[in-house]
Amino acid sequence: MTISRRQFLQSTLALSMMPRVAMASASELVAQTSMQQIAPQGYPETPIWSYGGGVPGSEIRVPQGARVRRKLVNMLPQPTTVHWHGVRIDNAMDGVPGLTQEVVQPKASFDYDFEVPDAGTYWYHAHNQSMEQVARGLYGPLIVEEASGPDVDQDLSLMLDDWRLDPESAEISGEFDNGHDLSHAGRLGNLITVNGKFDPSYPVQTSERLRLRLINAANARVFDVTLDGLAGWIVALDGMPLEVPLRVENSFPLAPAQRADLIVDVLANSGQAASIVSVERDGAYGLLKFDVSGVSSRVARTEIDPLPVNQMPEITLQNTPLHRMTMQGGAMRWLESANLGDAELSGRELAQLGRFWALNGYAERPDDPFLDVRLGSVHRIEFANETAFPHAMHLHGHHFRIILQDGTLGPWRDTVLVERGQVRQVALVADNPGNWLLHCHMLGHAASGMMSWFRVM
Numbered sequence: 001m002t003i004s005r006r007q008f009l010q011s012t013l014a015l016s017m018m019p020r021v022a023m024a025s026a027s028e029l030v031a032q033t034s035m036q037q038i039a040p041q042g043y044p045e046t047p048i049w050s051y052g053g054g055v056p057g058s059e060i061r062v063p064q065g066a067r068v069r070r071k072l073v074n075m076l077p078q079p080t081t082v083h084w085h086g087v088r089i090d091n092a093m094d095g096v097p098g099l100t101q102e103v104v105q106p107k108a109s110f111d112y113d114f115e116v117p118d119a120g121t122y123w124y125h126a127h128n129q130s131m132e133q134v135a136r137g138l139y140g141p142l143i144v145e146e147a148s149g150p151d152v153d154q155d156l157s158l159m160l161d162d163w164r165l166d167p168e169s170a171e172i173s174g175e176f177d178n179g180h181d182l183s184h185a186g187r188l189g190n191l192i193t194v195n196g197k198f199d200p201s202y203p204v205q206t207s208e209r210l211r212l213r214l215i216n217a218a219n220a221r222v223f224d225v226t227l228d229g230l231a232g233w234i235v236a237l238d239g240m241p242l243e244v245p246l247r248v249e250n251s252f253p254l255a256p257a258q259r260a261d262l263i264v265d266v267l268a269n270s271g272q273a274a275s276i277v278s279v280e281r282d283g284a285y286g287l288l289k290f291d292v293s294g295v296s297s298r299v300a301r302t303e304i305d306p307l308p309v310n311q312m313p314e315i316t317l318q319n320t321p322l323h324r325m326t327m328q329g330g331a332m333r334w335l336e337s338a339n340l341g342d343a344e345l346s347g348r349e350l351a352q353l354g355r356f357w358a359l360n361g362y363a364e365r366p367d368d369p370f371l372d373v374r375l376g377s378v379h380r381i382e383f384a385n386e387t388a389f390p391h392a393m394h395l396h397g398h399h400f401r402i403i404l405q406d407g408t409l410g411p412w413r414d415t416v417l418v419e420r421g422q423v424r425q426v427a428l429v430a431d432n433p434g435n436w437l438l439h440c441h442m443l444g445h446a447a448s449g450m451m452s453w454f455r456v457m
């Protein structure tokens with residue numbers, strides 16, 4: 001029996017309508033090489049590394065308390081792992097090679113399976129040779145929704161990045177071990193993108209209320225975010241709701257790995273400019289534009305309520321032990337010496353090995369944790385930045401509270417920007433058992449010495 005052309009078409013149609021996810025498995029996160037238009041139109045596409053074929057990787061959006069299951073399939077030419085940044089996660093799922101798991105070799109896979117206890121804006125990124133792998137595009141947003149979220153017209157995840165591309169070929173500069181970058185401010189780029197696009201524009205209406213989830217996925221750039229044609233509040237930092245939303249007046253810094261959730265109202269009318277701009281010392285960079293047309297039916301612009309809080313542990317500062325983390329090295333304050341494994345090496349020897357920074361005297365993750373603490377105990381950590389550069393210090397598996405100038409407890413964060421010469425204290429309850437990394441999220445700094453860890457048992 002021969003099959004009629006019509007039947008053939010029908011069966012093809014039926015096949016193509018079958019949910020493909022069922023065949024490819026919806027829960028795979030494939031790390032792979034791909035191509036994407038990163039540079040402005042007219043330039044060639046850029047070879048990138050991505051999760052699933054595009055940067056950022058697809059948004060993972062789940063309700064608070066849900067389980068996230070993803071099989072990482074490594075189709076890259078390098079071993080890799082995934083870290084779920086900011087999630088107070090089961091230690092075995094934290095994605096740190098040599099500390100919580102072995103690297104996932106090319107062609108191999110690893111099953112990530114964890115709960116997300118807190119609502120908020122998180123992200124996932126590669127955590128092996130992260131300086132290179134994140135710079136090549138291995139990151140994506142992880143959004144955990146509140147049971148009852150704020151009343152907004154749009155909810156947008158906006159992943160900021162800063163690429164260093166060859167101005168002609170648009171290829172990613174492969175010079176990841178550049179000693180000048182490592183010992184200075186890190187690998188700053190020459191092209192800023194939002195969600196993998198240069199200067200994108202998002203359609204909005206006048207008077208619309210937007211939730212913007214800004215995520216800084218850049219290797220080294222600290223954005224200084226300002227709003228134009230919009231007015232609004234910061235409602236959460238690093239995923240965690242602020243007790244009192246903070247009106248955006250001028251600009252606010254967003255360091256590598258940090259997130260800020262904004263709720264903004266569109267003030268601009270059709271044809272007028274509305275945008276987000278980063279105002280930095282060397283100039284202003286437009287990050288994205290809003291294309292305003294039409295007027296929303298939203299009438300009164302009211303004050304906003306704080307987001308519902310996450311269930312966080314109580315912190316008391318009384319009798320809380322203080323642990324100092326001294327940050328040293330880098331250009332202008334070169335290391336005299338530091339430990340590498342069991343050996344103490346001179347600054348010159350360290351530089352030859354590509355090590356420029358030290359945390360508490362170690363120019364790499366030491367064998368022993370800098371803190372070994374009891375489950376449930378409360379601690380203060382003092383970051384003393386004796387270097388000539390800012391650093392974005394990130395703690396895995398926990399959020400800490402910033403201790404403000406007046407000694408009171410500030411916002412919950414997982415990454416704190418410590419300016420040059422600054423001393424900043426944070427407080428936390430060590431309530432998540434395991435081995436947890438503590439490092440600078442300027443990824444070149446982490447790779448060249450600013451890496452430590454602590455143990456909670």
Ligand code: C2O
Pocket residue numbers: 083085125127257394396437439441
């Ligand atoms: Cu977002 Cu150890 O990293």
Ligand code: CU
Pocket residue numbers: 390391392440441442445446450
């Ligand atoms: Cu740093």
